[in-house]
Amino acid sequence: MGETSFGFSSFNGFSQSFGFNALVLDGGKGELVRAPVGPPVVAGKKGTPAAVAAALKSHSEAERRRRERINSHLTTLRSLVPCSDKMDKASLLAKVITHVKDLKRHATEPDEDGMHVNNGIFLIRASLCCEDRPDLLEDLKQTLANLPLKTLRAEISTLGGRVRNMFVMATEGKVTEIERHLIVSSAHQALKSVLDRVASPEFSPRSSLSCKRRRISSFDSLSSSS
Amino acid sequence: MGETSFGFSSFNGFSQSFGFNALVLDGGKGELVRAPVGPPVVAGKKGTPAAVAAALKSHSEAERRRRERINSHLTTLRSLVPCSDKMDKASLLAKVITHVKDLKRHATEPDEDGMHVNNGIFLIRASLCCEDRPDLLEDLKQTLANLPLKTLRAEISTLGGRVRNMFVMATEGKVTEIERHLIVSSAHQALKSVLDRVASPEFSPRSSLSCKRRRISSFDSLSSSS
């Protein structure tokens, strides 16, 4: 049986290229493959040699299809998790595991701190509530454009002369923990300067700004003023 | 070489159990394994028979370790994605793919409507802001217990005689789109009745309730009252 194993092994290199033709070729040369050993070593157990050869072939083809199915899934997984190109199979799966865990973790604590981590890409949610002024929106737009973030969503609502803005921004690519803190603090700083430009604090005691997990919520600031 | 292949195949069953001992045994019986064929069939190409046997053994062991690594990752993945027990390898990977896609999709639309979907399991975020009263919390606790949801997170803050609650709740299992709507609306209804029990609306004009995407935000209600 060992011999037939080896013989078919070499033949199957061709069967991959030629597809079904190889079956005919294989069936024709089936005897040759088993020739090197004199006696019918183990193969005598089953039916005619041609039949067992055909069965073996369909078996290997099925196995090949199975491998292709698995590997195609692995490549789509590779495209789904970042930086997994040219990574070995086991490492890819390990990365998929941590990725799933990360995503799952953030799915169960939504909106806790206004920031979501997605495998190196960060989402920052900032909200801002203050008195309205003529060019506030233009100011905000400029400020956001100068940040190393792209704005995914923005919500603006006004009521009674006050304006409330909410943004969801994301880093352009993967960032380290340190870069994350720098970006967040600079975003906070920038939005704070926008607030300062609205009016002097003593004239606008009810402004609020939320960025990252430290939030001066609109609820708090408005309640304390009432 | 075919013979050695078959011989090692049977031997490896032991090597798995006995580990390194099998190598010694193998070195000692190396000749015996290849004995059945008289001439040095194919093995003449490389070094001493014992050497090639040792190489082959370490090779197959390395491959076995590789398989174990991959499979262990697959089993942890199986524990991570729901309903993937007793599922074939390819299907498992397919499920992992859709799972990752789902999680990713909801990671990029955070907090949009206070509800996150996770493969049939729904997260509902509800927040509630009103005047405090003695047994408000007990009332809330009862109300939530009667909903077909489990509470994942709860935040309570009070300020100036007002109380603000935030809950993240999840369905116990997978639910359909229709069930989702029913659950959400019943949750909204239940929480609304809690608010009504605080005081008559005319005495508590600044109560707010957020559930699902229709949100009477604290900002709106508080601003309108100021």
Place this chain on the structure above:
DNA sequence: GCACACACGTGACCC
């Protein structure tokens, strides 16, 4: 018997 899925050892290839 047939179809399917898995683990295994092995040749080829790459550092």
Place this chain on the structure above:
DNA sequence: TGGGTCACGTGTGTG
């Protein structure tokens, strides 16, 4: 050169 990964065919078990 070894130590690693990969694809392959095959043996084997399950339905």
